[in-house]
Amino acid sequence: MSIIGIRRAGIFLAALGLLGLGVVYWMSFFWVSTEASQGIVQRIFYVHPPAAWTSFLAFGIAALTSGMYLWLRDERLDWAASSAAEGGMVFATIMLITGPLWGKIAWGTYWTWEPRLTLTLLLWFVFVGYFMVRRSTDNPEQGKRFSAVVAIVGALLIPFIHLSVVWFRSLHPEPVVITPEGPSLPGDMLTTLLVSVGVFTVLFLGLFMLRYALEGIRHELQVRARRAAA
Amino acid sequence: MPRLDQILRGVLSLILLSISFSALAAQATGSGGAAGVGGLRAYWHVFIAYAVVLVLVLGWVISIGRRLKDVEQRLGE
Numbered sequence: 001m002s003i004i005g006i007r008r009a010g011i012f013l014a015a016l017g018l019l020g021l022g023v024v025y026w027m028s029f030f031w032v033s034t035e036a037s038q039g040i041v042q043r044i045f046y047v048h049p050p051a052a053w054t055s056f057l058a059f060g061i062a063a064l065t066s067g068m069y070l071w072l073r074d075e076r077l078d079w080a081a082s083s084a085a086e087g088g089m090v091f092a093t094i095m096l097i098t099g100p101l102w103g104k105i106a107w108g109t110y111w112t113w114e115p116r117l118t119l120t121l122l123l124w125f126v127f128v129g130y131f132m133v134r135r136s137t138d139n140p141e142q143g144k145r146f147s148a149v150v151a152i153v154g155a156l157l158i159p160f161i162h163l164s165v166v167w168f169r170s171l172h173p174e175p176v177v178i179t180p181e182g183p184s185l186p187g188d189m190l191t192t193l194l195v196s197v198g199v200f201t202v203l204f205l206g207l208f209m210l211r212y213a214l215e216g217i218r219h220e221l222q223v224r225a226r227r228a229a230a
Numbered sequence: 231m232p233r234l235d236q237i238l239r240g241v242l243s244l245i246l247l248s249i250s251f252s253a254l255a256a257q258a259t260g261s262g263g264a265a266g267v268g269g270l271r272a273y274w275h276v277f278i279a280y281a282v283v284l285v286l287v288l289g290w291v292i293s294i295g296r297r298l299k300d301v302e303q304r305l306g307e
Contacts, residue, residue, distance in 0.1 A: 037267070040276055086290075090287065090290045094287075097282045203287065207294060
């Protein structure tokens with residue numbers, strides 16, 4: 001697919017995702033029933049896990065494309081990695097802000113240094129490092145290689161974050177959807193959650209494609225500048 | 231890129247409208263027996279959480295839109 005085609009598809013998916021976000025907000029406030037024990041604050045559930053899922057997806061794509069970049073040295077893989085990492089940072093920041101807001105009401109504290117929260121914060125800092133490393137070298141190619149390694153190391157944290165609540169005793173609740181026994185949620189809550197996960201994913205993919213198109217156009221500008229100079 | 235701007239502005243307006251109404255409705259109607267857990271503070275936390283989602287997502291949308299507009303203008307020159 002050409003850069004123009006990717007840009008068009010990105011606009012379509014991003015617009016669809018933004019409209020879907022409106023639907024998610026409507027479902028969260030109007031449609032879904034209120035959870036009995038936690039009350040209104042449980043509605044943060046419909047944005048917090050979807051943001052977590054999307055950030056893990058984005059960081060996973062960043063790590064995968066980074067690994068392939070180190071192997072194949074194709075510039076397009078680096079564009080994809082940096083675009084996915086940027087999206088991952090956006091959704092990880094959402095996760096790290098909405099979680100404490102929920103935790104303060106549900107647990108009585110904004111933050112506790114338990115495994116899942118600590119590892120998630122570490123993941124966020126690793127990807128802050130990803131962007132710092134990219135800009136810290138005089139040779140851009142070297143920056144891309146170093147940051148690719150950082151992305152792979154960062155993504156290795158994701159399975160530990162997911163399993164930490166099973167392995168260790170912690171305040172953070174265990175998974176309620178991805179379990180061996182199947183989802184343990186009432187139907188309307190599960191529907192709202194799955195719609196939200198779908199919408200966050202579509203939104204990310206749309207913006208990821210637009211961000212990738214941006215890198216493609218920047219590359220085209222650089223090629224033209226080099227041609228003009230030669 | 232003016233078309234992208236128009237689409238994004240339209241979608242943004244729709245979302246902001248829907249959220250304003252949603253927040254008002256949630257406050258006005260209450261949300262069942264357990265809504266009192268955490269008191270008024272719980273409502274604020276829900277409001278802030280949903281606002282943070284909007285601000286960060288739209289911030290990323292606008293940031294990408296501006297950068298795209300900029301490089302496409304330079305490409306056209």
